[in-house]
Amino acid sequence: MSPSTTSPVRPHVRGTARTILRILPWVRPALPRIFLGMGAALAAGLVSLAIPVVLQSLVDGPLSSGDGGQIWPAAVIVLVLGALEAAFIAARRWFVLTPGTHVEAAMRNSLYAKLQDLPVAFHDRWQSGQLLSRAMSDLGLIRRWLAFGIVLLVVNLATILVGFVVLFFWSWQLGLVFLLCSIPLWIYGYVFEQKYSVVARRSQDQQGDLATAVEESVHGIRVLKAFGRGKYSLEKFTRQAEDLRGTEIEKAQAIAGIWLWLLLVPDVAFALCLLGGVWLASTGSLTVGQLFAFFATATVLRFPIESIGFLLSMTFDTRTAIDRLFEVLDEPNPITDPEHPQTIAQPSGRLVFEGAHFRYQDSPAQFPDLLDGIDLELEPGETMALVGLTGSGKTTLTALATRLYDVTGGAVTLDGVDVRALSREELRRHIAMAFEDATLFSASVRDNVLLGRPELADGGPEADRVLAEALEIAQADFVAELPNGADTRVGEEGLSLSGGQRQRLALARAIAARPAVLVLDDPLSALDVDTEARVEAGLRRVLATTTALVVAHRPSTVMLADRVALLENGRVTAVGRHSELLASNDHYRFVISSFDDDNTEIEVNA
Numbered sequence: 001m002s003p004s005t006t007s008p009v010r011p012h013v014r015g016t017a018r019t020i021l022r023i024l025p026w027v028r029p030a031l032p033r034i035f036l037g038m039g040a041a042l043a044a045g046l047v048s049l050a051i052p053v054v055l056q057s058l059v060d061g062p063l064s065s066g067d068g069g070q071i072w073p074a075a076v077i078v079l080v081l082g083a084l085e086a087a088f089i090a091a092r093r094w095f096v097l098t099p100g101t102h103v104e105a106a107m108r109n110s111l112y113a114k115l116q117d118l119p120v121a122f123h124d125r126w127q128s129g130q131l132l133s134r135a136m137s138d139l140g141l142i143r144r145w146l147a148f149g150i151v152l153l154v155v156n157l158a159t160i161l162v163g164f165v166v167l168f169f170w171s172w173q174l175g176l177v178f179l180l181c182s183i184p185l186w187i188y189g190y191v192f193e194q195k196y197s198v199v200a201r202r203s204q205d206q207q208g209d210l211a212t213a214v215e216e217s218v219h220g221i222r223v224l225k226a227f228g229r230g231k232y233s234l235e236k237f238t239r240q241a242e243d244l245r246g247t248e249i250e251k252a253q254a255i256a257g258i259w260l261w262l263l264l265v266p267d268v269a270f271a272l273c274l275l276g277g278v279w280l281a282s283t284g285s286l287t288v289g290q291l292f293a294f295f296a297t298a299t300v301l302r303f304p305i306e307s308i309g310f311l312l313s314m315t316f317d318t319r320t321a322i323d324r325l326f327e328v329l330d331e332p333n334p335i336t337d338p339e340h341p342q343t344i345a346q347p348s349g350r351l352v353f354e355g356a357h358f359r360y361q362d363s364p365a366q367f368p369d370l371l372d373g374i375d376l377e378l379e380p381g382e383t384m385a386l387v388g389l390t391g392s393g394k395t396t397l398t399a400l401a402t403r404l405y406d407v408t409g410g411a412v413t414l415d416g417v418d419v420r421a422l423s424r425e426e427l428r429r430h431i432a433m434a435f436e437d438a439t440l441f442s443a444s445v446r447d448n449v450l451l452g453r454p455e456l457a458d459g460g461p462e463a464d465r466v467l468a469e470a471l472e473i474a475q476a477d478f479v480a481e482l483p484n485g486a487d488t489r490v491g492e493e494g495l496s497l498s499g500g501q502r503q504r505l506a507l508a509r510a511i512a513a514r515p516a517v518l519v520l521d522d523p524l525s526a527l528d529v530d531t532e533a534r535v536e537a538g539l540r541r542v543l544a545t546t547t548a549l550v551v552a553h554r555p556s557t558v559m560l561a562d563r564v565a566l567l568e569n570g571r572v573t574a575v576g577r578h579s580e581l582l583a584s585n586d587h588y589r590f591v592i593s594s595f596d597d598d599n600t601e602i603e604v605n606a
């Protein structure tokens with residue numbers, strides 16, 4: 001499912017309680033404190049219900065008999081009860097303060113781990129803002145609900161229940177009036193649940209869309225500015241924000257609706273009970289003290305009754321947040337480790353595509369497979385350039401080697417072992433990739449380059465040696481000029497570096513991983529001709545001992561290779577030396593002629 005507002009809202013297959021129970025594994029460690037918090041809140045509620053009992057005895061006793069001596073003990077009891085109630089409320093707050101944060105942190109870690117584990121195909125489909133809003137605002141909702149929503153909901157419902165029993169105890173006739181008056185409330189509560197859940201879901205999805213819009217515009221700020229599209233982007237954002245505002249208003253109206261009933265019902269009930277109570281007191285079936293206690297109890301119940309609307313809406317928001325979270329957590333991962341992974345102790349780097357097929361999930365049924373039976377063998381230490389027209393599937397083919405995507409037919413093997421038979425961790429140790437779009441993390445140059453060598457994370461002479469060697473081969477000499485050399489933090493995604501600098505660091509990262517197979521997806525595209533020539537000279541040294549599959553968009557990259565494979569209509573239609581293919585293959589000549597301007601020179605040199 002593409003989780004944007006354009007997608008249909010998922011029907012709520014589970015009830016609210018069953019949905020909420022799904023977070024039990026994370027909540028379990030926090031349950032003792034939550035229950036203690038509930039206990040304290042319940043005790044506070046019961047104490048507040050006990051105060052009218054003392055008041056009744058005060059009114060019917062010393063106040064009507066005029067025995068002033070008994071007033072003080074009763075006043076002290078009320079004072080003690082009041083203090084006790086305050087202490088229980090403080091205890092509730094203290095108990096429930098931390099469990100929500102623990103649960104939120106644990107769930108966020110699980111979500112992050114799941115996002116890391118899910119394949120690239122999942123991330124292709126999901127907007128980043130939708131994932132961001134799940135990781136931040138949805139989890140925040142769950143924390144707040146655990147901190148006081150659930151506690152107050154349970155306790156206030158219990159207080160209301162006990163309160164009704166007490167009301168009946170003081171006067172069953174007035175209690176009955178109160179109960180009958182509340183019936184519309186229960187009906188409205190049911191209608192509210194149906195309506196509110198839909199709007200809450202829409203609102204949370206729209207928040208995700210909005211987060212995506214912010215993320216995209218921040219990410220693409222240069223393009224937007226360069227093309228003067230800031231105004232257009234703002235208008236689009238404003239429209240989305242307006243949609244969200246509309247939904248929030250709908251939500252507020254739904255809450256206002258139930259709030260109206262929650263305020264109206266006690267008022268009407270109070271008025272009817274006052275009339276009935278005065279009449280009952282005048283006929284002598286009720287003492288003034290009992291009438292007083294009845295109203296004191298009803299007043300105690302006002303807050304729990306009024307709070308139910310807010311607590312219910314919060315509960316339904318939380319249910320929606322949990323639904324949204326589990327849409328990610330339930331996502332099956334087709335690219336997993338085998339149950340009993342094989343290992344390759346000393347990989348020689350023989351990479352073979354055996355009748356490999358691949359099609360993207362959203363590819364229309366009438367289209368043939370993008371990769372329609374790829375047969376290609378890379379011998380240990382060989383450098384193979386992959387050449388084809390734009391969109392022919394070169395990047396996709398390279399992604400199959402490290403299982404960023406799995407073949408939909410055939411196999412890819414490393415040293416004769418199907419890559420699916422290895423653990424992903426081992427596979428990605430043996431095969432390293434550098435992409436044209438070089439992503440760097442917000443960390444030091446050193447950490448970025450040594451990303452594939454966790455054993456060197458603690459530093460030391462070996463780490464320094466590997467780092468220096470990789471930077472040297474990738475011609476990343478600019479690192480020495482950075483304010484703190486290799487310890488300089490590169491900005492968010494390395495934006496503070498130029499495209500060519502980022503590419504060289506990404507290349508250094510792949511080299512430092514010391515893999516048996518290097519997969520390079522046009523890793524030199526952002527370099528100027530001089531730097532490219534120097535990087536190529538360095539790469540030749542590495543490539544002499546490493547198997548490499550290099551996607552080439554430039555003749556100079558092709559020149560690095562021992563052999564070239566031509567990708568055409570989903571198949572490798574020719575494999576050979578650059579000069580042989582130039583001489584013998586029309587399509588190869590056509591592809592090469594579509595390369596950059598400098599190809600004529602290279603052709604001549606070749």
Ligand SMILES: Nc1ncnc2c1ncn2[C@@H]1O[C@H](COP(=O)(O)OP(=O)(O)OP(=O)(O)O)[C@@H](O)[C@H]1O
Nearest residue numbers: 124360362370388389390391392393394395396397
């Ligand atoms: N994540 C994806 N989901 C669906 N289709 C995709 C996805 N990635 C690529 N494609 C499609 O697959 C085809 C091959 O894309 P790919 O990037 O592998 O080609 P390429 O040969 O590397 O192109 P280029 O030379 O322009 O980099 C394209 O038609 C592209 O639209």
